[in-house]
Amino acid sequence: MTDGLADFLKGTKAEGRAALAGYLPAGYPSIEGSREAFAALIDGGCDILEIGVPFSDPVLDGPTIQAASGTALSTGFRLRDLFGLVESVSSAGGRAVVMTYWNPVYAYGVDRFARDLAAAGGLGVITPDLVPDEADDWLATSTEHNLDRIFLLAPSSTEERIVSTLDVSSGFVYATSVMGVTGARDAVSSAAPTLVSRIREHTSDLAVGVGLGIRSGAQAAETASFADVVIVGSAFVSKVADGLPALTALASELADGVRTSPAPVA
Amino acid sequence: MTEQAGESDPTAQQPDEHDPDARGYFGDYGGRFMPEALIAAIDELSAEYDKARIDPDFLGEFNRLLRDYAGRPSLLTEAKRFSRHAGGARIFLKREDLNHTGSHKINNVLGQGLLTKRMGKARVIAETGAGQHGVATATIAAMMGLDCTIYMGEVDTERQSLNVARMRLLGAEVIPVKSGSRTLKDAINEALRDWVTNVDSTHYVLGTAAGAHPFPLIVRNFHKIIGIEARAQILDQAGRLPDAVAACVGGGSNAIGIFYGFIDDPAVRLYGFEPGGKGIETGEHGAALGEGTPGLLHGSRSYLLQDEDGQIAEAYSISAGLDYPGVGPEHSQLKDSGRAEYRSITDAEAMDAFALLSRTEGIIPAIESSHALAGAIKLGTELGEDGLIVVSLSGRGDKDMGTATEWFNLNSPDAAASRKDS
Ligand SMILES: Cc1ncc(COP(=O)(O)O)c(C=O)c1O
Numbered sequence: 177m178t179d180g181l182a183d184f185l186k187g188t189k190a191e192g193r194a195a196l197a198g199y200l201p202a203g204y205p206s207i208e209g210s211r212e213a214f215a216a217l218i219d220g221g222c223d224i225l226e227i228g229v230p231f232s233d234p235v236l237d238g239p240t241i242q243a244a245s246g247t248a249l250s251t252g253f254r255l256r257d258l259f260g261l262v263e264s265v266s267s268a269g270g271r272a273v274v275m276t277y278w279n280p281v282y283a284y285g286v287d288r289f290a291r292d293l294a295a296a297g298g299l300g301v302i303t304p305d306l307v308p309d310e311a312d313d314w315l316a317t318s319t320e321h322n323l324d325r326i327f328l329l330a331p332s333s334t335e336e337r338i339v340s341t342l343d344v345s346s347g348f349v350y351a352t353s354v355m356g357v358t359g360a361r362d363a364v365s366s367a368a369p370t371l372v373s374r375i376r377e378h379t380s381d382l383a384v385g386v387g388l389g390i391r392s393g394a395q396a397a398e399t400a401s402f403a404d405v406v407i408v409g410s411a412f413v414s415k416v417a418d419g420l421p422a423l424t425a426l427a428s429e430l431a432d433g434v435r436t437s438p439a440p441v442a
Numbered sequence: 443m444t445e446q447a448g449e450s451d452p453t454a455q456q457p458d459e460h461d462p463d464a465r466g467y468f469g470d471y472g473g474r475f476m477p478e479a480l481i482a483a484i485d486e487l488s489a490e491y492d493k494a495r496i497d498p499d500f501l502g503e504f505n506r507l508l509r510d511y512a513g514r515p516s517l518l519t520e521a522k523r524f525s526r527h528a529g530g531a532r533i534f535l536k537r538e539d540l541n542h543t544g545s546h547k548i549n550n551v552l553g554q555g556l557l558t559k560r561m562g563k564a565r566v567i568a569e570t571g572a573g574q575h576g577v578a579t580a581t582i583a584a585m586m587g588l589d590c591t592i593y594m595g596e597v598d599t600e601r602q603s604l605n606v607a608r609m610r611l612l613g614a615e616v617i618p619v620k621s622g623s624r625t626l627k628d629a630i631n632e633a634l635r636d637w638v639t640n641v642d643s644t645h646y647v648l649g650t651a652a653g654a655h656p657f658p659l660i661v662r663n664f665h666k667i668i669g670i671e672a673r674a675q676i677l678d679q680a681g682r683l684p685d686a687v688a689a690c691v692g693g694g695s696n697a698i699g700i701f702y703g704f705i706d707d708p709a710v711r712l713y714g715f716e717p718g719g720k721g722i723e724t725g726e727h728g729a730a731l732g733e734g735t736p737g738l739l740h741g742s743r744s745y746l747l748q749d750e751d752g753q754i755a756e757a758y759s760i761s762a763g764l765d766y767p768g769v770g771p772e773h774s775q776l777k778d779s780g781r782a783e784y785r786s787i788t789d790a791e792a793m794d795a796f797a798l799l800s801r802t803e804g805i806i807p808a809i810e811s812s813h814a815l816a817g818a819i820k821l822g823t824e825l826g827e828d829g830l831i832v833v834s835l836s837g838r839g840d841k842d843m844g845t846a847t848e849w850f851n852l853n854s855p856d857a858a859a860s861r862k863d864s
Contacts, residue, residue: 232753233627233739235634236477242621255751278475279738283752305477305738309465330479332641337481355479356639 181224181299181324181347184271185383185404188223194400194434197385198222198427199275199409201230202261203253204244205416211264216420217412218270220427224405225265226302229258229276236304238359240410255284259296266297273326273347275302286313290321300324300347308344315344326350326385329375331367339378348383348405351375359389359410369402396433406434455495455663460705462772466655466742469778471771474654475738480634483641488656490561495663500556507552508667511585512542514549516668518675518832523802524815528822531829532680536672536700538836539807545837546668546696547578551647553664555582558645565589565644569633571598571626571692572763572810573605574837575649580614590614593632595625598762604841623756626692626766630740650693651770654741658770662698669703672832680830686821688713689834690813691731691784692763694770696836701782711783714773715817717759718786728757730769731777731784739768745777760789760845761809763837791816793849796839808837809845 188195198217204210214225230245230253237245258274265272274293281289281301293301300323306314308327318325324347329338332355342349353368372384386399387407399406408430415423466472474484494500508514517537525533538546551568558566566588570576576592583590592609596618599606609616622628630653637646651661669687676684687704689697691714704710719727727733730745737746739754747755747767757767776782787795792809795816800806807815811834818833825831839846851857 233631235631236638249753280752282738283748283750305475307478307481310473310475328478332479332482334482352479355641357635
């Protein structure tokens with residue numbers, strides 16, 4: 177894949193830093209507002225933009241993202257609006273990946289979704305409730321459309337599942353740092369470094385992203401000491417209400433954070 | 443009932459040709475559309491159930507609890523006066539309302555409670571709509587010494603407040619869920635969020651034959667007893683198999699349980715009655731099989747009420763236990779194969795049947811079960827005088843007295859007289 181996430185993440189690794197990924201739900205606080213919000217994240221230094229598809233039943237999300245997704249849906253977000261947003265993120269120089277519960281993709285048509293996403297410049301899809309065991313059609317269409325497949329691993333994943341998930345992953349693999357739902361937390365869980373080192377025993381080249389709960393530059397730095405991608409969601413979502421400059425400021429703080437400590441040597 | 447597992451054991455859990463495939467699919471439906479973080483827990487549950495279902499100790503204990511704690515076998519009662527309103531067909535009621543805690547839900551929770559103990563977990567959580575599954579879970583948690591948290595949509599805590607009090611008295615924590623439609627679907631979402639956070643210590647006692655594999659299999663098998671007993675009882679009392687079996691369908695557990703006893707009797711037609719709410723044409727209903735399309739919710743692929751973007755629709759029913767936009771995957775397979783037929787019953791039809799059974803038989807049914815009763819009236823009219831119908835009377839209606847009082851204006855002294863003709 178040319179200019180895919182893998183190449184980009186090799187570059188950040190070579191620079192001795194982690195990449196910063198910022199998440200916001202599409203259509204929050206409005207369709208136009210989310211274009212501006214993503215632009216603010218790019219301005220502040222987010223390398224990867226995770227565009228969340230608002231879903232009626234976000235079982236892996238805590239109150240912050242639940243509420244934002246609800247707002248996006250009630251102000252009229254439709255799945256077809258996603259691709260325009262991906263396009264605007266890509267043309268502003270952001271690397272766009274989509275994060276989505278699987279039913280919207282299933283309803284849209286897996287193949288049609290992959291085609292439209294690739295055409296809009298999207299690089300891949302993060303799938304919180306789709307495990308590789310159920311992903312036969314996605315494995316095929318993502319290959320066909322050159323999209324990265326970003327699956328999740330958890331502290332509860334067995335060695336066997338880590339291996340089989342890594343086998344079909346591309347771009348990076350998403351290590352959930354705590355058992356639980358999304359939401360900012362005060363401390364980065366101690367389960368995260370353990371999970372990342374378990375993952376690294378089985379892969380030398382696939383990048384590992386860590387998310388769930390990061391909200392400060394210090395936490396980003398701490399996470400960057402063992403992860404290749406530092407993923408921040410709820411903290412950005414909470415900042416949307418404070419305006420675009422606040423979003424950019426948080427992104428810069430986190431972007432400094434991921435550069436503060438050397439990325440791990442694989 | 444014997445103390446051992448074996449062919450004569452009506453609760454035998456042995457694998458058979460109706461089991462889902464190794465990936466948890468009933469035909470095209472089922473599977474495990476779950477976050478990775480929960481896969482280890484559902485793998486553990488599968489492994490434990492695979493051992494338990496052939497373990498004489500487990501089966502013996504399960505059977506003993508069904509008999510000595512839940513009060514099984516439940517009766518099969520002929521509803522003669524009620525039948526007169528059903529074209530003269532003979533109607534028999536499978537009396538799950540007489541089980542301890544007042545519904546079929548106790549069968550499943552006794553089985554899952556024993557599995558929880560075997561897995562060494564000290565805490566159970568559950569969702570509840572009508573509160574019957576929550577009460578059943580709180581009950582076995584008290585009896586087995588487990589911590590218990592129940593998630594219940596805020597709307598349902600109001601319309602089923604008696605059950606909230608019961609659960610709290612039994613020692614469970616009841617958490618009203620304020621997200622989404624504040625009903626059953628949202629209670630399941632919240633229970634899943636708890637589970638993913640506390641999975642090491644906690645078993646999620648799912649209350650219906652839906653969710654990720656192995657839940658649809660396990661829940662069905664713990665409810666198979668309903669159909670197995672009913673088949674033997676109807677042969678005994680009527681001397682033949684019924685023409686039709688009727689059950690209400692929320693997620694589908696009482697229906698799959700009673701269907702199972704007759705699934706290999708092709709002459710017995712199986713009917714599931716979904717909540718038609720204010721009428722299908724109003725859009726306010728919960729008829730997932732009748733009106734939905736296949737999609738993914740709460741861990742499995744099944745028929746589902748959703749919009750073209752795959753956003754899950756908010757179901758509606760007067761009955762909290764049927765107010766759910768999805769349905770268990772095995773019902774989707776039975777619908778597609780034609781083995782079972784699914785129809786819908788409106789709020790008004792269900793409430794009429796609720797009153798009719800009360801007045802003609804002295805049995806106050808749950809509003810959920812009243813959907814099956816209303817269905818049986820229609821089936822009876824279609825079948826005529828020679829017809830023979832078994833209805834799953836899945837629960838009793840005490841919990842519904844608030845709704846009924848409002849619907850029939852029962853606080854007025856004239857209310858009783860108005861339908862004396864029944
Ligand atoms: C009495 C009764 N019947 C039926 C149901 C519906 O559930 P299911 O379709 O799983 O049997 C409920 C659910 O709360 C119930 O309480």
